[in-house]
Amino acid sequence: MDRKSGYFCERWTLRNSREWVCQQATGRTLEMGFGTGLNLRWYPRDIRLVAVDPDPQRLEVSGDRARSLDRAVQVALADAYRLPFRSDTFDTVVCTLMICDVEDRADTLAETYRVIRPGGSLLLLDHLEPRWRHGRPATLGRRVGFALAERQRLWGGYFERVRLQKPAT
Template sequence: MADLEWLRGQWDKYAPRYDRSIGVLERLQFGDGREWVCAQASGDVLDVAVGTGLNLAWYPAGVRVTGLDLSPAMLRLARERAGDLGLTVTLQEGDAQSLPFADASFDTVVCTLGLCGFPDERAAIAEMHRVLRPDGRLLLLDHIGSHHRAIRWGQRLLEHFTVRTLGDYQTRRPLPHVQATGFEITRAERGKLGTVERLAARKR
């Protein structure tokens, strides 16, 4: 399991290149995934692993966004993006596996392309459940392990590199953990040969 200080350092170094690196994948693999997620957000919103703030442009007017990330360098870029967009958001450093918020603090929790990179994704999902208000909504977008054997084999090969460099897993699948935590799945979409999943769930 990755050490958080090591992980923070790796993402700090990667931050200046992140938007450029993710650009091609955004278009080819994830498509309108950020829009799909953010359009469903309402009320007090927690964006876990907010990164450079790529979600900020897609939230509906009137939501109150708090963004959390492990990397100070990523958060600096998110602050710049929020300023460029004329948005007032709260951005703070923190660990998704131990969220620095009280129980039942948010109406919506969003996590896009983040659960693949947490050392313990089950702990992070449990924390998301904890900070949601009753009937609150969880909205996720992530790359996952394909159900096609050949593709999954390729993902496992790639994973040997991405875990060592960024703690980024290619073959996880959040849905079973979301269900096990006690969420009710309200919508699940899987595409791109089984490598991408969009989830909407509600805290029961």
């Protein structure tokens, strides 16, 4: 690992969390808060990846990363709380270290619930922040209709990785 890239520190703190999240993705997958595409290397080759981020400069960097990894990604400039997709579009939605950055986490998770197909998964990686006193992302996800399928905590609960399921109809 190249220490300059930030991977060393991340591997020490997050361990294999990016892999844990991304390797569970199936079918048509949306990554919200795609940023510079750090998760690309961990996705299975057989998924159809769509990615959104509100920053065009980060999406430009992610495009370069996708080309260097020979990965096809459809990107869109969008905010997570107002996704430009029809309801029940994705089999999986991935959010790594993104829910902590949005102003209204409940609205963002409700929008995520809208675009996931019944039976689909929301895969989260997030870290402790003061707003957790109002509910961790897994708790907020359950409030908008998701069922908790799996939850793991790292570093005494500072980091949390979660798989939520939208109930099948």
